[in-house]
Amino acid sequence: MKNGKTCFLIDDDIDDQEIFALVLKSVNPSIACVVANDGIEAVSKLTKEETFNPDYIFLDLNMPRMDGKECLQEIKKIDRLKETPVIIYSTSSEQKDIIETRNLGASDYLEKQSSVAELKKRLAHFFK
Amino acid sequence: MNDDAKARPESNSHLKPAIDGYYEQLFRLLPVALYSCNKEGFITEYNAAAVALWGREPVIGRDRWIGSLEIYKLDGTRLQPEESPMARAITTGSVNNVEEIAIVRADGTRRIILSSPRLIYDNDGHLAGAVNMLNDITERKLTEDKMAHLAAIVASSDDAIVSKTLDGIITSWNDAAERILGYTAAEVIGKPITMLIPPDRLQEEPQIIDRLKKGERVDHFETKRITKQGKVLDVSLTISPVKSNDGRIIGASKILRDITEQKEIARLIKEAEDRFKVQLEQKVEERTGELLAINEELGRSNHELEQYAYIASHDLQEPLRKIQTFADLLRSNLDDPDAVEAYLAKINTSARRMASLIKDVLNYSKLSRSENVWGEVDLNLVLQDVKNDFELLIEQKLAIVSVSQLPLIRGDQQQLRQLFGNLLSNALKFCENAPRIEVRCTNKEILPDSMEYTLAPGTYAVITFGDNGIGFDQKYADQIFVVFKRLNNRHYYSGTGIGLALCKKIVERHKGFISVQSKPGVGTNFTILFPAQSTPQ
Secondary structure, eight states: OOSSOEEEEEOSOHHHHHHHHHHHHHHOTTSEEEEESSHHHHHHHHHHOTTOOOSEEEEOSOOSSSOHHHHHHHHHTOGGGTTSOEEEEESOOOHHHHHHHHHTTOOEEEEOOSOHHHHHHHHHHHTO | OOSOSSOOTTSOOOSHHHHSHHHHHHHHHOSSEEEEEETTOBEEEEOHHHHHHHTSOOOTTTOBSOSSSEEEOTTSOEEOGGGSHHHHHHHHSOOOSOEEEEEEOTTSOEEEEEEEEEEEEOTTSOEEEEEEEEEEOHHHHHHHHHHHHHHHHHHHOSSEEEEEETTOBEEEEOHHHHHHHOOOHHHHTTSBGGGGSOGGGTTHHHHHHHHHHTTOOEEEEEEEEEOTTOOEEEEEEEEEEEEOTTSOEEEEEEEEEEOHHHHHHHHHHHHHHHHHHHHHHHHHHHHHHHHHHHHHHHHHHHHHHHHHHHHHHTTTHHHHHHHHHHHHHHHHTTTOHHHHHHHHHHHHHHHHHHHHHHHHHHHHHHHHHSOOOOEEEEHHHHHHHHHHHTHHHHHHTTOEEEEOOOOEEEEOHHHHHHHHHHHHHHHHHSOSSOOEEEEEEEEEEEOTTOSSOSSOSEEEEEEEEEOOSOOOOGGGTTGGGSTTOOSSOTTTSOOOSOHHHHHHHHHHHTTOEEEEEEETTTEEEEEEEEEOOSOOO
């Protein structure tokens, strides 16, 4: 993992945003973390700001207005992000959600952790 | 030969002079059985026809009175030879004209004969014996019996049996015909059969006659005939040609059966069947409806179970996970008092959120499990209670809640209080300016073919619950009634995401309907329909 990468977190939960950013910083302080509060905000940002090209997108599933699955479909419609890995970041660990999002083009699935150490380990695995 | 072989009782002729010559030949050759006895009863003479009838030759000098082996009265009583007509004629000196008796031939067969003994006197006028002529009437008797039998059958038949000529003139008419058609034999014999045929069926008769002329039968032809009293009967006709001995068709016999009752019974059975069929179909429909309703209820309850499972795995886990995470972070920042304070506050918030989620989920599931406590509920009182509950918040937010007259409905007071509570709470929560909340009521008639609502036809109270809050895009209108579907970020607008799902469930339990119209920045308007209990006071 080279320096100067951008990670785009789409999650309506402000606590989770904070925890994610905190842990990410401890894993690799050179990765910038950009946050959107829900799917609509994220899709709007991605379509309007053509120079915004995150290297990773972390996407929550359970969000108001536009949920993660809808948001994933919208992201996959954006040409320049076709190769950008989208990692589902959710409380759910249900097989149904995992399979469904994989079929929609998600590249990985990360369950929200209750232990900071565990989250750190998982994120380190992504950004090693 | 002066004497007649068939001697007259009063004549003085006797048998002897006839033996020889012409009369003897006549006696022997006559094709009718003849025999004579002397006054002691011994058979003296007999001819070939007698032998043929008896089936034996009598023994002269031994057989007395009769030439056959046995004789009987027609009623079956056995007669001794000395009780035979011949014996009685000679012993009493007087004769019956003719007598029918049965004889048994030598081969055991029986014949019925007419016995006609005539007395013979000698020249001195003394009784010399008798001559008997035996006429075999067996065949005639059988035919007569058969005819009597047939006549009895015709007479006693339940069906009308009528005969007619090929010109359609009635020639016979049995009792049943009189009973069924009302005319006596005297009234109809010699009259045309068309008198029985309804005018609109007169064309049937020539067709029937045509078929009869070809020698064909008409079997079970169902038609109508008119009685003397003018009543039209349903009848079944079987008509056969009647042939003369030489095979010519000379008329027809017609068996007429009154099937009016049978037809009526068939009609009643058909009617009953049809009625039963309709009832059965209705029953099937009802049962299918019930099954569908049960199925729907099961589907709903299954769906709810799935939702609970989802709640347990997601929404309830979420605050728990945060408590653990913030506890982790707290531990690693124990030397930073500000961080400790911040993480403790977050742990506290998550714990409170967890508590309110559990409370709401319990409320929601209780609604599924509990029976409704039905009663007459005054919605004015319910809303007043709810307003009292929120008094403080209403004051703080400078809210104005205006309420028109609300109706009485049948329902569960606790549930309805929860419904209004959730709606009022939402209206007070999702706003940026001083809330203006209006509760109004009208009536609406739902017609049976209404496509607008999935509600039973009838009168409904329509309660609108409107606010001037933040509103939302109408496209989310369906989502807001789903458990844990939130349209707003929890950070800005608190809530568990259960409130409106609960409202929908309560309204549906009251056989009502809830819908929402909203516009971002303008406000939200909930519309609730309840079956009307009585007109607004």
